[in-house]
Every structure is written in structure tokens, then in C-alpha cells.
Amino acid sequence: MEKVTIQAMAKVNLGLDVLRRRADGYHEVNMVMQTVRLYDTLVLTAREEEGILIHVDAENVPDDDNNLISKAAHILYQEYSIPKGVEISLTKQIPIAAGMAGGSTDAAATLVGMNRLFGLGCSEERLKELGVRIGADVPYCIQGGTMLSQGIGEKLTALPPAPDCILLIAKPDLYVSTKEVYQKLDAAALTSHPNIDAMVEAIKQQDLLQIAANMGNVLETVTEKEYPVIGRLKQLMKEEGALNALMSGSGPTVFGIFADEQKAKQALMRIRSQGLAPQSVLTAFAPGAQVIIETA
Numbered sequence: 055m056e057k058v059t060i061q062a063m064a065k066v067n068l069g070l071d072v073l074r075r076r077a078d079g080y081h082e083v084n085m086v087m088q089t090v091r092l093y094d095t096l097v098l099t100a101r102e103e104e105g106i107l108i109h110v111d112a113e114n115v116p117d118d119d120n121n122l123i124s125k126a127a128h129i130l131y132q133e134y135s136i137p138k139g140v141e142i143s144l145t146k147q148i149p150i151a152a153g154m155a156g157g158s159t160d161a162a163a164t165l166v167g168m169n170r171l172f173g174l175g176c177s178e179e180r181l182k183e184l185g186v187r188i189g190a191d192v193p194y195c196i197q198g199g200t201m202l203s204q205g206i207g208e209k210l211t212a213l214p215p216a217p218d219c220i221l222l223i224a225k226p227d228l229y230v231s232t233k234e235v236y237q238k239l240d241a242a243a244l245t246s247h248p249n250i251d252a253m254v255e256a257i258k259q260q261d262l263l264q265i266a267a268n269m270g271n272v273l274e275t276v277t278e279k280e281y282p283v284i285g286r287l288k289q290l291m292k293e294e295g296a297l298n299a300l301m302s303g304s305g306p307t308v309f310g311i312f313a314d315e316q317k318a319k320q321a322l323m324r325i326r327s328q329g330l331a332p333q334s335v336l337t338a339f340a341p342g343a344q345v346i347i348e349t350a
């Protein structure tokens with residue numbers, strides 16, 4: 055095989071709780087992750103010449119070794135004797151620094167794509183083991199779907215797929231650093247926590263109203279305080295009929311869950327007309343993290 059084209063899906067957090075800060079600086083989390091049908095496209099091509107060549111179509115994303123794609127490729131070259139080089143072209147559609155795991159899902163897709171391209175024969179478990187060296191969310195991004203994520207994010211328990219709904223994603227024109235948000239979070243001082251057990255139960259029961267009722271994210275205490283537009287977006291979505299609206303990950307992306315497509319479209323139009331979030335789309339949950347759309 056000489057070429058693999060792969061769609062790398064984004065995620066939202068239906069629930070995000072932080073239990074404590076560990077001595078090594080990592081945070082212990084309790085999260086419910088959900089893959090979203092919003093994706094970057096990676097085209098991986100084998101080359102006769104050695105080395106990793108990366109092309110990126112977005113200005114704010116590095117095209118050198120700082121790109122998580124490059125880190126993923128380097129790990130595979132260290133671990134396996136791959137006789138060829140690789141060229142990877144990345145087309146970004148997932149908002150950048152947005153709390154939607156854009157970089158992590160690109161890294162995950164690189165591991166999955168190179169495994170396929172070069173016939174490395176790695177199991178999903180093995181790819182996850184390699185992926186956690188890149189970032190805590192990468193193992194989740196390899197598997198995707200609806201998942202309980204614990205530990206530092208690497209302990210995964212699969213849940214039944216969340217029920218279908220209309221998802222409105224709105225990314226204000228801000229860049230938020232995940233690292234800084236976690237540094238600013240005072241986990242010991244949190245006075246309320248989302249009920250992750252109730253969220254898991256609602257998903258098991260396929261009860262969209264209870265899923266909406268149990269959405270919560272403790273990182274809003276940091277990012278929403280700093281950027282009031284996040285609160286305005288949530289309010290607007292609820293006024294327009296969202297079952298609920300929440301910030302994803304460390305933000306600033308806000309997502310709203312709707313049962314009625316017309317209401318979601320109306321909310322999207324209002325967000326656009328008020329200029330609150332230039333990157334806004336209607337989408338849906340997706341069952342898995344990647345789609346391989348073409349091999350040659």
C-alpha cells in the first residue's frame with residue numbers, strides 16, 4: 055500500500071470532572087468523552103527517501119517536530135524498522151486550541167494510518183500504549199465513541215453509543231491553552247462537581263434528557279470566568295431550545311445538544327449574526343474516532 059487517507063474526528067466532553075492534582079503535576083480526571091462528526095483529513099504517502107515530511111494548511115499549526123503528527127511518526131520509526139519515509143498532508147477543520155482534541159486526534163490518526171500504510175500489525179492496545187507517550191487523550195482518540203475516561207485520561211471504559219441528537223458547535227475567536235487552564239484550576243477548592251455516575255447511567259438508559267441534565271465541566275470555572283462569551287453562547291443556545299449547552303474540555307468551544315433541528319439552525323443563525331463565534335457548525339455524534347476513506 056502506498057497511500058492512506060484518513061478522517062480524524064474531534065471530541066467533546068459530555069462531562070468533565072477533576073478529582074485532584076497529582077504530585078507529578080498531572081490531574082486525575084473523571085470524564086465522559088464523545089466523538090463528534092467534525093474532522094481533520096490526513097493523507098499519508100510512503101516515500102522512497104527517508105524521513106518525515108509534513109504539510110499543514112493552517113497558519114497556527116506547526117509543520118515541524120512540534121506537530122503532534124510528527125511526534126507520532128517519530129515514535130513508530132523508533133519502535134519499528136520501517137524501510138520507507140512518510141509524507142503526511144494535514145487539512146485542518148477541527149478548531150485549533152479549542153478543547154476538541156484536534157492535535158491528539160491527528161496524532162492518533164497518524165498512528166492508525168501508518169500502522170495500515172506500512173503493515174506494522176500493531177493491535178489497538180499497542181497503538182494506545184504508544185499514544186499515551188504523546189498525550190493523555192491520544193488513547194481515547196485511537197478508539198473513540200462514547201467512553202468513560204479516568205486516571206489521567208488513559209483508563210478507558212467503553213459505554214453504549216450516546217443517542218442521536220443535533221449538535222451545535224460554536225468556537226469563539228480565542229485560543230486557550232489546555233496546560234494553562236489546568237494550572238489555574240484549584241481542584242481542592244471546587245465546590246461542585248458534575249455527577250459523572252448519573253451521566254453514565256443516562257447513557258446506558260439512552261435517555262437524552264438525563265444526559266443533557268447531567269452535563270457539567272469543572273474547567274468552566276477557569277475559562278468561562280476569563281471569557282464571558284462562553285457564558286453568552288451557552289445562554290443563547292438554551293434560549294433557542296437547546297436541551298443543554300456546555301464548554302468542551304478546556305474551552306473555549308461551546309456545544310449545545312438539540313432534539314429539534316430547526317431550533318439548532320435558529321441558534322446557529324443568531325450566533326453568526328451576533329458575531330459571537332466565527333467557527334460554528336451543526337453536526338452530530340460519531341461512532342468512532344477515524345474513518346479510512348481511501349487506500350491505494
Ligand code: ATP
Binds near residue numbers: 153155157
Ligand atoms: P485538547 O482538547 O486536547 O486540550 P485543543 O483542541 O485544546 O486540545 P489543539 O487544537 O490540539 O488544542 O492545539 C493546541 C496546540 O497544539 C496548538 O496551538 C498548536 O500549536 C499545537 N499543535 C501541535 N500539533 C497540532 C495539530 N496536529 N493540530 C492542532 N494543533 C497542533
